[in-house]
Amino acid sequence: MESIPIEHGLILAAILFSIGLIGVLTRRNIVFVLMSLEIMLNASGLAFIVAASRWGHAEGQIMFLMILTLAAAEVAVGLGLIIQMFRRYKTVDINELSEMKG
Amino acid sequence: MLDLIWLLPTYPLLGFLALVLTSGRLPKKIVGIIGAGSVGLSFLTAAIIATQFLAGGEDYFVKEVWAWMAVGSFTPGFSFYLDGLSLVMMLVITGVGFLIHLYATGYMADDPSFSRFFSYMNLFVAAMLMLVLGDNLVLLYLGWEGVGLCSYLLIGFWYTNPANGYAARKAFIVTRVGDTSMAIGLFLLFAQLGTLNIQDVLHAAEAEWAVGSGLAIAAALLLLGGAVGKSAQLPLQTWLPDAMAGPTPISALIHAATMVTAGVYLIARTHILFEIAPSVQLLVAWIGLITVLMAGFIALTQSDIKRILAFSTMSQIGYMFLALGVGAWSAAIFHLMTHAFFKALLFLASGTVILSVHHEQNIFKMGGLRKKLPVSFASFLIGSLALTAFPFTSGYFSKDEILLAALEMDGPGTILWVGGVLGAFLTGIYTFRLFFIVFFGENKGHVPENEVGGIHMNGPLFLLMILSLVGGFIAIPVESVFSHGEVHEEHHVSTLIHGFMIAVPLIGIVISYLFFYAKIFSIEKLMSIPISQTLHRFWFSGWGMDWLYDRLIVFPFLWLSKINKADLIDSFYAFIVKFARASNAMIVRTQTGYIRWYALSIAAGLVVLISIGVLL
Numbered sequence: 001m002e003s004i005p006i007e008h009g010l011i012l013a014a015i016l017f018s019i020g021l022i023g024v025l026t027r028r029n030i031v032f033v034l035m036s037l038e039i040m041l042n043a044s045g046l047a048f049i050v051a052a053s054r055w056g057h058a059e060g061q062i063m064f065l066m067i068l069t070l071a072a073a074e075v076a077v078g079l080g081l082i083i084q085m086f087r088r089y090k091t092v093d094i095n096e097l098s099e100m101k102g
Numbered sequence: 103m104l105d106l107i108w109l110l111p112t113y114p115l116l117g118f119l120a121l122v123l124t125s126g127r128l129p130k131k132i133v134g135i136i137g138a139g140s141v142g143l144s145f146l147t148a149a150i151i152a153t154q155f156l157a158g159g160e161d162y163f164v165k166e167v168w169a170w171m172a173v174g175s176f177t178p179g180f181s182f183y184l185d186g187l188s189l190v191m192m193l194v195i196t197g198v199g200f201l202i203h204l205y206a207t208g209y210m211a212d213d214p215s216f217s218r219f220f221s222y223m224n225l226f227v228a229a230m231l232m233l234v235l236g237d238n239l240v241l242l243y244l245g246w247e248g249v250g251l252c253s254y255l256l257i258g259f260w261y262t263n264p265a266n267g268y269a270a271r272k273a274f275i276v277t278r279v280g281d282t283s284m285a286i287g288l289f290l291l292f293a294q295l296g297t298l299n300i301q302d303v304l305h306a307a308e309a310e311w312a313v314g315s316g317l318a319i320a321a322a323l324l325l326l327g328g329a330v331g332k333s334a335q336l337p338l339q340t341w342l343p344d345a346m347a348g349p350t351p352i353s354a355l356i357h358a359a360t361m362v363t364a365g366v367y368l369i370a371r372t373h374i375l376f377e378i379a380p381s382v383q384l385l386v387a388w389i390g391l392i393t394v395l396m397a398g399f400i401a402l403t404q405s406d407i408k409r410i411l412a413f414s415t416m417s418q419i420g421y422m423f424l425a426l427g428v429g430a431w432s433a434a435i436f437h438l439m440t441h442a443f444f445k446a447l448l449f450l451a452s453g454t455v456i457l458s459v460h461h462e463q464n465i466f467k468m469g470g471l472r473k474k475l476p477v478s479f480a481s482f483l484i485g486s487l488a489l490t491a492f493p494f495t496s497g498y499f500s501k502d503e504i505l506l507a508a509l510e511m512d513g514p515g516t517i518l519w520v521g522g523v524l525g526a527f528l529t530g531i532y533t534f535r536l537f538f539i540v541f542f543g544e545n546k547g548h549v550p551e552n553e554v555g556g557i558h559m560n561g562p563l564f565l566l567m568i569l570s571l572v573g574g575f576i577a578i579p580v581e582s583v584f585s586h587g588e589v590h591e592e593h594h595v596s597t598l599i600h601g602f603m604i605a606v607p608l609i610g611i612v613i614s615y616l617f618f619y620a621k622i623f624s625i626e627k628l629m630s631i632p633i634s635q636t637l638h639r640f641w642f643s644g645w646g647m648d649w650l651y652d653r654l655i656v657f658p659f660l661w662l663s664k665i666n667k668a669d670l671i672d673s674f675y676a677f678i679v680k681f682a683r684a685s686n687a688m689i690v691r692t693q694t695g696y697i698r699w700y701a702l703s704i705a706a707g708l709v710v711l712i713s714i715g716v717l718l
Binding site for chain 2: 021024025026028033094095097098099100101
């Protein structure tokens, strides 16, 4: 089986990461911001997997598992925060929450 | 039992803590019991310790309670030194102090800040005991500053009147000048002799410094600076008359009986240092004499009952300085003790008078109070007699010893004696001027209904009357302290001179009698002469000393502070503050509150960092 060249994998990871970052920076709905964050996390996970398969090491896969658990935990906390935010401010627009300015 | 000497300052200190921590929530009765009781306990302990010490026959006793601090060879401890001198001082402080506390429970009974008053009084007694019992100069200095603080707090006790606050600040600042000089003196002693233990300092100074050497003179002068500040002697005397703004028991305790004599104690305690600096010792005598005369003339003209007593206090401390200056150490301490008795008596009696005439202090608005205020009358009579050294009252013995010691001194002794006798003459006039104006003649304005009093106010007066009468027969056990070079007690003077010395104050009394009681001489006629008017104005203003100090120090200082209103040095610090504020205002703008903005900054920062890493 012909392996996928490492460059392709990394480019895909970079594209995914950029999409996620742009999503974080441009979306105002906090649910979408959270989803974009997930995309960024998965992009980095993909980069680990690609690199691990290139050098034949197991650490990359272990890192991916860690990122997976991290993402699950982060989603749990993030969704909790979103629910609180919606209850309190009746909005999911993060620009509404800018009281903490200097 | 001697080991328990540390209890002496501890009782009043505990009293102070108890009163301060409850901050006026205790009922007045309990406050009185704590306030006066703690000093009473101290007096009992002091009496027991004194009998044991005298029975033991030792020259001195040292008790180290704990080490205070240890920095290299500088190891002052909380240790107490008991000898004849500190014995007399501690008995006077606790004994007279207790009587005054007792009196104050009546005098201050209607004051809303009753508890605050007693907490300060207790702190004062604790500090004063620390001052006289400390075996090193650091502990002495702690007490010295402690009594200064209490004096400040109590002069300004009725702080709602700005004038009282002004008087308190004046007292604090003027004595601070002396205290600073004394602190420098301590630094000098430590730098030169490597110790601040009083006995070690004295022995080392005697061994290392030649008589009249520069260092000895400098050290003695600096300590003298502290003493004149505390004891209201020339040139730092201006604070004492203003200090009368405090409640009268304070004037009796702090500004007559105990604190103002701290300077006398200091010089007596370090007398060896003054003996190896004879020129400074002579200066002490001159300062004393000039203060005696200056204060005497001022007292002739004053109209406020407490100010007259304040100037007489200054004058009597002047006598103590005179005694110190001629080397009659024990006579100085003797006069300190008798003065504490009769001046406390006079002040407390004046307190009763002032309360009875509803806080009037001008003697020309009193008059004829003899019948209405019998206890004050008796107190004033006995106190005034003792003050003018009427034969066989307490003041007679002590003043007599001082003047005889001055007469026996070689060199300027005769001049000092003449000055001292003139001072005694003035004392006779001004004391009985006050006495005749207040208690005889017609009443001019304030008719008291009845005398304020009660057992706790009159009891101390009676005890002090007895002490003022027979205090001269108390033998103070200070021979062992001053055995070193004391002018000897055996005075050989002709009966003529002795008779003259007895007669002079009596002549003063008679003159006062002729002027103010019999009215054979008229004060109005005397005042119609222009020169006497000028003199009166001059003396009334205290020889213009306040005026002089205003011109010399206060006005230049105010002028300097005025032209330097935008403080030069301060502007540097102001710049630092402004810079910090400006940077803050700049950086605060990045704090927008938009989470996406933060995320962008993080991402941009990351990009910058990575590109730097890649490029380099």
